[in-house]
Amino acid sequence: MRVIKCRKISSGRAEGLSLFSPAPISFFGTIDPETSVVIEKNHPLYGEKIAGKILIYPTGRGSTVGSYVLYGLSRRGLAPEAIIMRDAEPIVAVGAIMSDIPLVDKPESFDFRSGLHTVVDADRREIILT
Amino acid sequence: MYLTNEQEAILRGEEGWARKKCLEIIVGLGEIYGADRLIPVASTQISGVSYKTLGEYGLQWVESLSPSRVAVPSTLNPAGMDLSLWSEMGVPEEFAYKQMRVIRAYEKLGIITLCSCTPYLAGMAPRFGEHVAWAESSAVCFVNSYLGARTNREGGPSALASAITGLTAYYGLHLEENRKSTVEVEVSASLVGLSDYSALGYCLGKMLPQDIPYLKGVSNFGVEEAKALSASAAASGNMALYHVEGFTPEAEKSNSYGLERHRVDDKDLKGAYEELSTLRSGRIDLVALGCPHTSLTELRAAAALLKGRKVSPTTKLWFFTSLPVKVLAERLGVVREIEGAGGKVYTDCCMIVAPLERMGFSSMAVNSAKAAVYAPTASKVDVVFTTFEKCITIALEGRLT
Numbered sequence: 001m002r003v004i005k006c007r008k009i010s011s012g013r014a015e016g017l018s019l020f021s022p023a024p025i026s027f028f029g030t031i032d033p034e035t036s037v038v039i040e041k042n043h044p045l046y047g048e049k050i051a052g053k054i055l056i057y058p059t060g061r062g063s064t065v066g067s068y069v070l071y072g073l074s075r076r077g078l079a080p081e082a083i084i085m086r087d088a089e090p091i092v093a094v095g096a097i098m099s100d101i102p103l104v105d106k107p108e109s110f111d112f113r114s115g116l117h118t119v120v121d122a123d124r125r126e127i128i129l130t
Numbered sequence: 131m132y133l134t135n136e137q138e139a140i141l142r143g144e145e146g147w148a149r150k151k152c153l154e155i156i157v158g159l160g161e162i163y164g165a166d167r168l169i170p171v172a173s174t175q176i177s178g179v180s181y182k183t184l185g186e187y188g189l190q191w192v193e194s195l196s197p198s199r200v201a202v203p204s205t206l207n208p209a210g211m212d213l214s215l216w217s218e219m220g221v222p223e224e225f226a227y228k229q230m231r232v233i234r235a236y237e238k239l240g241i242i243t244l245c246s247c248t249p250y251l252a253g254m255a256p257r258f259g260e261h262v263a264w265a266e267s268s269a270v271c272f273v274n275s276y277l278g279a280r281t282n283r284e285g286g287p288s289a290l291a292s293a294i295t296g297l298t299a300y301y302g303l304h305l306e307e308n309r310k311s312t313v314e315v316e317v318s319a320s321l322v323g324l325s326d327y328s329a330l331g332y333c334l335g336k337m338l339p340q341d342i343p344y345l346k347g348v349s350n351f352g353v354e355e356a357k358a359l360s361a362s363a364a365a366s367g368n369m370a371l372y373h374v375e376g377f378t379p380e381a382e383k384s385n386s387y388g389l390e391r392h393r394v395d396d397k398d399l400k401g402a403y404e405e406l407s408t409l410r411s412g413r414i415d416l417v418a419l420g421c422p423h424t425s426l427t428e429l430r431a432a433a434a435l436l437k438g439r440k441v442s443p444t445t446k447l448w449f450f451t452s453l454p455v456k457v458l459a460e461r462l463g464v465v466r467e468i469e470g471a472g473g474k475v476y477t478d479c480c481m482i483v484a485p486l487e488r489m490g491f492s493s494m495a496v497n498s499a500k501a502a503v504y505a506p507t508a509s510k511v512d513v514v515f516t517t518f519e520k521c522i523t524i525a526l527e528g529r530l531t
Contacts, residue, residue, distance in 0.1 A: 009158050065183060067287050072187030093158045094287045098151065098191060105162075 004107045004127040006084070009093050012102035014082040015119040018129075019053035020112045021045045027066035027073075027095065036078035054118040055080035058110070060089040070095030082120035084127060086110045131160055131299075132167045140295070148198035152291035159288055160299030169261055169300045171281075173203045174293040175249055176241065177265035178286025180210035180483035181228040189228070192235040192290070199240040201296030205254055206236055207266050207286075208423070208450075209245045210484050212476040219476060220489045241293065245478040246452035248357060248423040250277070253454065258379055261304055263292035267370075268361035268422050268500065274371040276356040278379035280304045283370050303370060311344035311373050314386035318347060318395045324358045324428070325497040325517045329402040331359035332499035333394050335367030344373045344386035351377040354425055361422050362499035406502035406515040409530060413444065415491045416511075417525040418481035419518065420450030421498035428518075429459045429475065433467035435522045441472030442528030453477045473525070482508050495524045 023044050025031070030040040036051040051073070060066070070092065073079040079101055083092065088105035096103035102122040119128040133141070141157070143150045156168060178184045184192075210229050211221040221229075237243050244252055247266045256262045256279035264270050265284040273279040282302040284292065292298045302308055315334065321327055334343055351374050363369035373381040419432065429449060441447045449468065451459070456477045459465045465475050481494065481501055486509035493512045496502055502515035514530055524530050 007161065009161055010154070065178075065185070065188075067285065068178070068185055068188040068191065071191055072185070075187055075190065088162055090159055090162060090285060090288065093162055094155050094285065094291075097154045097158050098287065 010103035067095035074099035165299035175264035265289035267364035271360035331362030339367030421501035436471035447525035
């Protein structure tokens with residue numbers, strides 16, 4: 001078990017399997033809002049579904065409409081369980097808070113991969129990998 | 131971050147779910163930007179109003195905040211249609227229905243449904259040094275630069291969160307030390323009409339997307355000129371503040387000694403007109419003036435140019451403005467003059483956020499670099515960016531020659 005300290009942006013606790021993207025994600029453009037599948041060609045997660053995952057990626061980019069896309073995914077039950085970023089940005093932060101999705105950033109080390117059982121406890125500012 | 135007892139209580143949910151959620155948004159943004167506390171805002175201006183940009187889930191979010199009420203005077207960005215004359219504009223009925231749901235949702239929160247990108251021309255002008263939370267990028271750049279008020283470039287949800295809580299995080303352009311010029315720009319280009327200021331703003335935003343320029347060499351800078359420059363600088367870059375020597379209130383304090391120097395000349399302006407025009411000749415479906423919303427002065431100038439003339443039957447000439455400006459223009463007979471020549475004056479909306487692509491338009495003439503930047507992608511129309519006078523000529527002749 002590994003415990004990684006981090007910063008809380010949106011509170012809550014969630015667990016699930018990690019889905020790691022080394023490339024940035026823009027909720028407006030990268031993700032299909034109807035299915036939660038990554039639709040941006042040439043994206044390392046192309047074809048993957050983010051629903052129910054602990055989504056991990058370095059930074060965000062793109063339009064502020066992205067906050068509402070993340071909120072829409074959550075209303076349809078297609079949002080990630082939690083989000084870990086190297087550096088959070090306002091679009092995803094606002095979307096995560098609106099949707100009650102735990103969001104943390106600035107982990108002590110940004111050393112992740114997909115498929116690991118991961119707990120995000122934003123209020124304790126901890127990521128637990130088992 | 132330091133929070134007062136009252137703010138802590140809101141975060142515990144003691145004042146209801148909506149205020150809790152909205153304060154979480156403000157605090158979350160404060161964390162990201164390293165704010166040490168929250169400050170009160172005097173007003174907010176909220177984007178995400180056209181159903182075209184807000185969408186179904188954005189609308190659901192706004193609806194979910196009811197029965198909470200805004201804490202400070204708050205207005206809205208343009209909607210996707212004139213709220214009274216939408217049918218005449220040719221807006222599809224199901225779009226109009228959804229748009230009215232959006233307006234009602236905001237109204238329920240106690241928001242003033244003045245739908246305009248220029249609320250500062252309609253009684254909502256922040257004073258020097260006042261902290262506000264505004265979202266419309268052109269208005270942000272205008273009130274920071276021309277009025278010396280203080281706001282960051284808010285997104286729709288964060289401005290709405292500030293409206294509900296009356297608070298914003300203390301970072302960015304709210305701090306004195308972040309408002310100083312970072313580069314000097316010598317403007318040697320000759321600036322004649324408003325579209326030249328619009329082209330200048332486009333060049334500045336493109337050249338210096340992250341900077342606060344100190345402009346030298348500008349000899350005329352009134353409300354309309356500032357409105358035009360602010361809009362395009364914010365559209366081509368992320369510009370939220372600039373200083374103009376001899377005109378804007380913080381220019382003197384924020385001088386340009388020792389800063390890196392740039393220059394904008396006539397060739398740069400000419401380049402902007404060419405770069406932004408996707409059409410060189412041919413029929414024009416729509417001449418759209420009012421990005422940002424026209425002032426009374428601009429409407430009067432148009433009425434004078436249109437006197438005794440007729441808009442081509444194959445072209446529409448539409449002006450976009452705010453409701454208070456239109457009411458005044460009606461009283462002064464200006465609207466009657468424009469309509470007599472075959473033009474229309476619409477309120478509450480604009481050529482970018484209206485669903486033009488569903489209204490049968492494929493070519494448009496504008497005197498705004500901002501409109502020219504967004505129109506091809508937002509409304510899928512070809513565009514020509516030219517002067518105000520030339521736009522009127524195109525409307526009369528029905529084509530660009």
